[in-house]
Amino acid sequence: MAQAATTGGKLKRRRALACGLALGLGAMALTARAAPSALETRSRALERAHAAVFALEVQVVEGARSAKTLGQEREGSAVLISDDGVLLTAGYLVLEAETVTVVTEAGARLPARVLAYDVATGFGLVQALAPLGRAPVPLARNAPSPGPEPLTAISAGDEAEVLPVTLVSRRAFSGNWEYHVETALYTSPPLDQHSGAALFNAEGELLGIGSLALPDVQPGPARQRMPGNLFVPVDLLRPVLAELRSQGRSAASVRPWLGLNCAEQAGELRVLRVAEDSPADVAGLQTGDRITRIDGRRVAALAQLWLGLWADPRPQRAVELEIERGGRLMTVTVHAVDRAATLARATGI
Numbered sequence: 001m002a003q004a005a006t007t008g009g010k011l012k013r014r015r016a017l018a019c020g021l022a023l024g025l026g027a028m029a030l031t032a033r034a035a036p037s038a039l040e041t042r043s044r045a046l047e048r049a050h051a052a053v054f055a056l057e058v059q060v061v062e063g064a065r066s067a068k069t070l071g072q073e074r075e076g077s078a079v080l081i082s083d084d085g086v087l088l089t090a091g092y093l094v095l096e097a098e099t100v101t102v103v104t105e106a107g108a109r110l111p112a113r114v115l116a117y118d119v120a121t122g123f124g125l126v127q128a129l130a131p132l133g134r135a136p137v138p139l140a141r142n143a144p145s146p147g148p149e150p151l152t153a154i155s156a157g158d159e160a161e162v163l164p165v166t167l168v169s170r171r172a173f174s175g176n177w178e179y180h181v182e183t184a185l186y187t188s189p190p191l192d193q194h195s196g197a198a199l200f201n202a203e204g205e206l207l208g209i210g211s212l213a214l215p216d217v218q219p220g221p222a223r224q225r226m227p228g229n230l231f232v233p234v235d236l237l238r239p240v241l242a243e244l245r246s247q248g249r250s251a252a253s254v255r256p257w258l259g260l261n262c263a264e265q266a267g268e269l270r271v272l273r274v275a276e277d278s279p280a281d282v283a284g285l286q287t288g289d290r291i292t293r294i295d296g297r298r299v300a301a302l303a304q305l306w307l308g309l310w311a312d313p314r315p316q317r318a319v320e321l322e323i324e325r326g327g328r329l330m331t332v333t334v335h336a337v338d339r340a341a342t343l344a345r346a347t348g349i
Helices: 002-032 036-051 238-247 279-283 301-312
Strands: 053-060 075-079 086-090 095-101 109-117 121-130 147-154 163-176 180-186 199-200 206-214 230-231 260-265 268-273 288-295 316-324 330-336
Touching: 036 053, 036 147, 036 199, 053 086, 075 206, 086 206, 095 121, 109 238, 121 238, 121 260, 163 230, 180 199, 180 206, 180 301, 268 279, 279 330, 288 301
Parallel strands: none
Antiparallel strands: 053 075, 053 095, 075 086, 086 121, 095 109, 109 121, 147 163, 147 199, 163 180, 180 230, 199 206, 206 230, 260 268, 268 288, 288 316, 316 330
């Protein structure tokens, strides 16, 4: 029965690849009217790219705080980017990981170790501890522009997908957790298995890593929503890759952390969630609090809040928050910490 299930998974992945490549190359032909030789070259490039995307299975450390929101067991994708078995993925998949397993298309399960978890970019790096037998993909050097140029999103695993997508927008993104990047890639239609998925251009070069599914990826108000995904661009990886490999994170990730999730609601900033035993929790912040100022600066948007928090990058410092609760204004002092100091560590591989 297990063998039959495995065989069925392989066939499903192969069908997804065949259908995805056919749709993607068809879009290329209609868009670029490429010559047959060019289509063959692109087909081979996308086949190589697909071969470099692996399934990732993660078991996190017992008692890890992130398990409450991200789960004790996590699955996603990762893409091979170097000859020594280093794969790039979404950081939240490997946050507080105890064990990491890379799963090949043939079903082989290979142990891996976490090399980096980077708060600033949102990337994670893992390294397979056995040969993967595949060639790494190149990182794209030219950032894509929004438009009709066909791109391909690829995920791995039993529910693998190969999906032709278009880049709807390149713009900043602020998460409701303590995260902000100046450039993110917004694509449509949506890829269901987006966590750690790879976004490729027509030459099979890696453009970004899947992070989120969004109900609307358009840059402004529209009559009809356009669901899609957010990919973190490899533009953010290239300057810090060596640092991630050697230090486990970038220098920009050494910054104050409060333990807050917030949302913009009708031009106001409201606390959605306070992480248990976090600096914000210790300081008495509550769900529903309206944040009006940080360190004396007025804030009404997530970008303003997070950038204001990191304006003084010292991880361990006092942060002054002015909040409104029940119609009363009050000032709360939160003693921020380095996020890395709060994370559970694996006992071994």
